Amino acid sequence: xxxxxxxxxxxxxxxxxxxxxxxxxxxxxxxxxxxxxxxxxxxxxxxxxxxxxxxxxxxxxxxxxxxxxxxxxxxxxxxxxxxxxxxxxxxxxxxxxxxxxxxxxxxxxxxxxxxxxxxxxxxxxxxxxxxxxxxxxxxxxxxxxxxxxxxxxxxxxxxxxxxxxxxxxxxxxxxxxxxxxxxxxxxxxxxxxxxxxxxxxxxxxxxxxxxxxxxxxxxxxxxxxxxxxxxxxxxxxxxxxxxxxxxxxxxxxxxxxxxxxxxxxxxxxxxxxxxxxxxxxxxxxxxxxxxxxxxxxxxxxxxxxxxxxxxxxxxxxxxxxxxxxxxxxxxxxxxxxxxxxxxxxxxxxxxxxxxxxxxxxxxxxxxxxxxxxxxxxxxxxxxxxxxxxxxxxxxxxx
Numbered sequence: 001x002x003x004x005x006x007x008x009x010x011x012x013x014x015x016x017x018x019x020x021x022x023x024x025x026x027x028x029x030x031x032x033x034x035x036x037x038x039x040x041x042x043x044x045x046x047x048x049x050x051x052x053x054x055x056x057x058x059x060x061x062x063x064x065x066x067x068x069x070x071x072x073x074x075x076x077x078x079x080x081x082x083x084x085x086x087x088x089x090x091x092x093x094x095x096x097x098x099x100x101x102x103x104x105x106x107x108x109x110x111x112x113x114x115x116x117x118x119x120x121x122x123x124x125x126x127x128x129x130x131x132x133x134x135x136x137x138x139x140x141x142x143x144x145x146x147x148x149x150x151x152x153x154x155x156x157x158x159x160x161x162x163x164x165x166x167x168x169x170x171x172x173x174x175x176x177x178x179x180x181x182x183x184x185x186x187x188x189x190x191x192x193x194x195x196x197x198x199x200x201x202x203x204x205x206x207x208x209x210x211x212x213x214x215x216x217x218x219x220x221x222x223x224x225x226x227x228x229x230x231x232x233x234x235x236x237x238x239x240x241x242x243x244x245x246x247x248x249x250x251x252x253x254x255x256x257x258x259x260x261x262x263x264x265x266x267x268x269x270x271x272x273x274x275x276x277x278x279x280x281x282x283x284x285x286x287x288x289x290x291x292x293x294x295x296x297x298x299x300x301x302x303x304x305x306x307x308x309x310x311x312x313x314x315x316x317x318x319x320x321x322x323x324x325x326x327x328x329x330x331x332x333x334x335x336x337x338x339x340x341x342x343x344x345x346x347x348x349x350x351x352x353x354x355x356x357x358x359x360x361x362x363x364x365x366x367x368x369x370x371x372x373x374x375x376x377x378x379x380x381x382x383x384x385x386x387x388x389x390x391x392x393x394x395x396x397x398x
Contacts, residue, residue: 003226003247004270006258008277011230011251015073018276019249024077025145025225026246028216028237030087030208031067060095068099074230075103078139083110083146083220086135087208093133104137110144111136115212117193134216149185149219189215202260204234213240221246235261242268255279255288256295282386286330286359293330297357297385301326314345325354332360339368343378353379360384 001023007014071086078084084104088096101109113134121128138144191211194201200210213236221227227241232250234257241248242265252258255278262273279285279296288296298305298317303326305317317326327342334356346354361382372378 001226002274003249004265004272005249005274005276006232006261007249007251008253008255008258008275008279009251010253012070012073014251014277015070015077015230019077019228021076022079023226024228024249025079025082026085026217026221026227027074027078027082028085028087028213028227028229029071029074029231030206030229030233030237031231032206060092063092064095064099067096068103070230071100072103074228075139077228080140081143081145082139083144084137084139085113085216085220087115087132088135089132090129093135097135100135100137104139108138108141109135110138110141111187114188116188116190119193136220145220145222145225147219147222149215150179150181150183151185152182185215185219191215200236202234202264204257207234208236210236210240213237214244217241217244217246232261233257235264239264239268242270254292256292256299259299280389282359282389285385285389288330290330293385294328297328297388298326300388301355301357314341315349319355322353324351325349327354327356329356329358331358333362334358334360334365335362336364336368339365339372339380342380343372343376346378346380352377353381355381355383357383357385357388359386 001020005018007018071084074084086096086100097112113136115132115134117130117132119130121130189212191209194207194209198209201207217227217237217240221241223245225246227237227246227248228250229235229237229248230251232238232252235250238248238250238261250258250261252261258275258278262275265273279288285293285296294316295305302320303317304320304323306315314327315325316328318324319326325342325346327338327345329338339356342354342356346352361384365382369380369382372380
């Protein structure tokens with residue numbers, strides 16, 4: 001099976017189409033929590049606008065059914081020696097534990113791991129929530145790969161252990177062995193969240209620390225094994241797998257997120273990272289969410305995204321070198337009013353040229369562009385996204 005691959009799309013469809021059963025050693029997933037939040041952030045150093053939805057209008061049972069169907073398919077992908085980790089929080093973990101016992105059988109449940117952390121928090125009328133839940137299941141309990149992990153003793157703890165392990169009988173002193181590895185790891189992991197200055201921080205709102213994934217991957221896989229994350233987000237599990245000498249594959253619905261993951265993996269030493277199923281046809285492009293459509297187009301022309309979260313005044317990005325304004329609309333009938341707004345945005349930027357990308361333009365839009373060039377000296381290039389995508393070599397708009 002091919003590894004070092006990033007798949008774009010619904011993971012249920014991706015598994016049906018591309019992944020062979022019983023080929024994966026370890027699956028870790030961090031699905032969108034049932035929290036009712038929508039995240040919008042500036043991503044990394046690029047100032048790219050991202051939005052991440054975590055909303056389920058159908059309620060918890062809609063979420064449970066949606067997620068359970070995917071987990072059942074993931075179980076099929078695991079080798080008999082494989083392990084499955086799912087990262088959840090208090091909103092839904094109690095519901096999903098019941099579902100997972102059904103999917104994997106309760107006999108294959110191994111641990112509920114508590115990831116404990118500290119963070120700044122406002123006042124609350126209850127105890128502060130400072131942990132996530134990670135449920136661990138084996139494909140077949142007793143056959144799973146497992147490498148015990150150890151926490152080293154502190155010098156004081158080691159001295160105390162040696163004292164307790166010392167026995168005196170007459171003139172003889174006996175010292176029973178104390179493991180140099182330390183104490184075996186338990187199911188409560190105190191690992192700090194990613195601080196605002198950490199090198200690994202990418203700006204993804206639910207990004208997990210590499211130390212957390214390192215512990216999971218070391219415990220349940222060996223070098224050369226295949227690690228999969230079917231909700232790979234910003235790619236922490238894949239990056240850690242790469243650094244630990246594992247093969248990997250990832251999946252996410254967001255082409256924009258996968259671009260970031262690819263860059264991250266290449267920084268970790270991955271070569272020949274392949275991206276599969278990225279939207280290319282007109283129908284695929286039309287079905288993209290608006291923020292993904294905008295990011296996809298600007299990435300496609302090798303442009304830069306506007307650094308502003310809101311109030312961009314009709315400018316979504318800029319061309320690479322000349323820094324000409326770019327506007328993107330996921331519409332098929334962009335007309336004169338949109339052109340006039342973009343003209344005003346170009347003037348505010350003190351520029352004489354701009355690029356407008358959309359699914360289609362009306363005759364009135366073309367007429368307005370011609371008028372603006374003749375009377376005001378403003379040059380606006382109208383580009384249909386379908387033509388841009390279908391080109392063998394998408395042009396770079398300098």
